[in-house]
Amino acid sequence: EILLTQSPATVSSSPGQGATLSCGASQSISASYVAWYQQKPGLAPRLVIYDTSSRATGIPDRFSGSGSGTDFTLTISRLEPEDFAVYYCQYYGTSSITFGQGTRLDIK
Amino acid sequence: QVQLAQSGAEVKKPGSSVKVSCKTSEGIFSSSTITWVRQAPGQGLQWMGGIIPVVGTTNYAQKFQGAVTISADRSTNTAYLEVNSLRSEDTAIYYCARTSIKPGAPFDLWGQGTMVTVSS
Numbered sequence: 640e641i642l643l644t645q646s647p648a649t650v651s652s653s654p655g656q657g658a659t660l661s662c663g664a665s666q667s668i669s670a671s672y673v674a675w676y677q678q679k680p681g682l683a684p685r686l687v688i689y690d691t692s693s694r695a696t697g698i699p700d701r702f703s704g705s706g707s708g709t710d711f712t713l714t715i716s717r718l719e720p721e722d723f724a725v726y727y728c729q730y731y732g733t734s735s736i737t738f739g740q741g742t743r744l745d746i747k
Numbered sequence: 748q749v750q751l752a753q754s755g756a757e758v759k760k761p762g763s764s765v766k767v768s769c770k771t772s773e774g775i776f777s778s779s780t781i782t783w784v785r786q787a788p789g790q791g792l793q794w795m796g797g798i799i800p801v802v803g804t805t806n807y808a809q810k811f812q813g814a815v816t817i818s819a820d821r822s823t824n825t826a827y828l829e830v831n832s833l834r835s836e837d838t839a840i841y842y843c844a845r846t847s848i849k850p851g852a853p854f855d856l857w858g859q860g861t862m863v864t865v866s867s
Contacts, residue, residue: 674853683842683857727792733850736794
C-alpha cells in the first residue's frame with residue numbers, strides 16, 4: 640500500500656504571498672496518479688490539481704503542481720483569502736487509492 | 748445544482764447498521780464510478796471503496812472489506828453505502844464522489860456529505 644506523508648502539517652502565509660505544500664510517497668509512484676484537493680470547513684473536498692500538474696475546471700492559474708517519483712508539490716502563488724483551507728494529496732492508482740493526512744494553510 | 752445528492756444525517760446505536768444514499772443524474776450514473784470516502788471528526792480522508800453502477804462491479808479498500816457494502820440501483824440512479832456493526836469509531840462524515848469508469852482517475856465531483864453519529 641502506498642503511504643502519503645504531507646508536510647508541514649500547518650503552513651502560515653499572508654494574502655498576496657505564496658505557499659508550498661509537500662507530499663511524499665512511501666515508494667515511487669506515477670505522476671499520472673497524483674491529485675490535490677482543497678477542503679474548507681463544513682464543505683466537501685474540491686479537486687484542485689490532477690495528474691500532478693493539471694488544474695481542475697475553474698481552478699485559477701495561481702495553483703500549480705509538480706513532482707515525480709516520491710516527491711510532489713502544490714504551490715499557490717499570490718494567495719487570496721479564499722485559498723486558506725486544508726489541502727490533501729491523493730494517489731489514485733489503478734489498484735489502490737490513498738490520501739495524505741492533510742496540510743492546513745493558515746493566514747499569518 | 749447539486750449533482751451528487753446525499754441522504755441526511757443519521758444517529759445510530761452501536762451494533763446497528765446504516766445505509767447512506769447518493770443520488771445523481773442518469774448521465775453521471777451511467778458513465779462513472781461512484782466511490783465513498785470517510786472523514787472522522789477533525790481527521791483526514793479515507794477511501795472506502797467504489798462501484799461501477801452500469802455493471803455492478805465493486806472494489807473495496809482492504810480496511811473496509813467485509814465491514815461495508817456498496818451497491819447501486821440503476822432504476823433511481825442512486826448508489827448506497829451500508830456500514831454494518833457500527834462502533835463509535837464509525838462516527839464520521841461519509842462522502843460519495845464521482846470518478847471515471849476507467850481505473851486511475853481523480854475524484855472530480857463530490858456529494859455534500861452525510862454525518863453518521865454512533866452513540867448509545
